[in-house]
Amino acid sequence: MNPNVTPFRQRVFDACSRVPKGQVTTYKLLAEEIDCGSSQAIGQALKHNPFAPQVPCHRVIATNRTLHGFHGETSGPQLDRKRQLLEGEGVAFDEQGRVVRDCLFTFK
């Protein structure tokens, strides 16, 4: 099977692409934008991410502003790489490893 892209996923990737460089959004905000009551479904789509690295899925973080996962790994070298990527785009992190609010993009 090869249902890499479903209408739902397409919305997710589209919204993800809207996130400007240097800013990040959360699963929940993304969910609200595409009218989805579950942020978990968002993670599913991004995890598959057939459009990577075209789609900046690394700009999507958890609601508590923590990097929850990347490339299918909830922790490990991949997750560390995600942080480096964001830093390279101008996203700042605090002592607790969370993204600063100023970098948060709320789909305005």
Add this chain to the structure above:
DNA sequence: GACATGACCCGCG
């Protein structure tokens, strides 16, 4: 069509 999984979130004790 039912069952199981997941890069989630929130409220409670």
Add this chain to the structure above:
DNA sequence: CCGCGGGCCATGT
């Protein structure tokens, strides 16, 4: 502060 349970949605087997 930490752990547990429930809810929610899309996907794949």
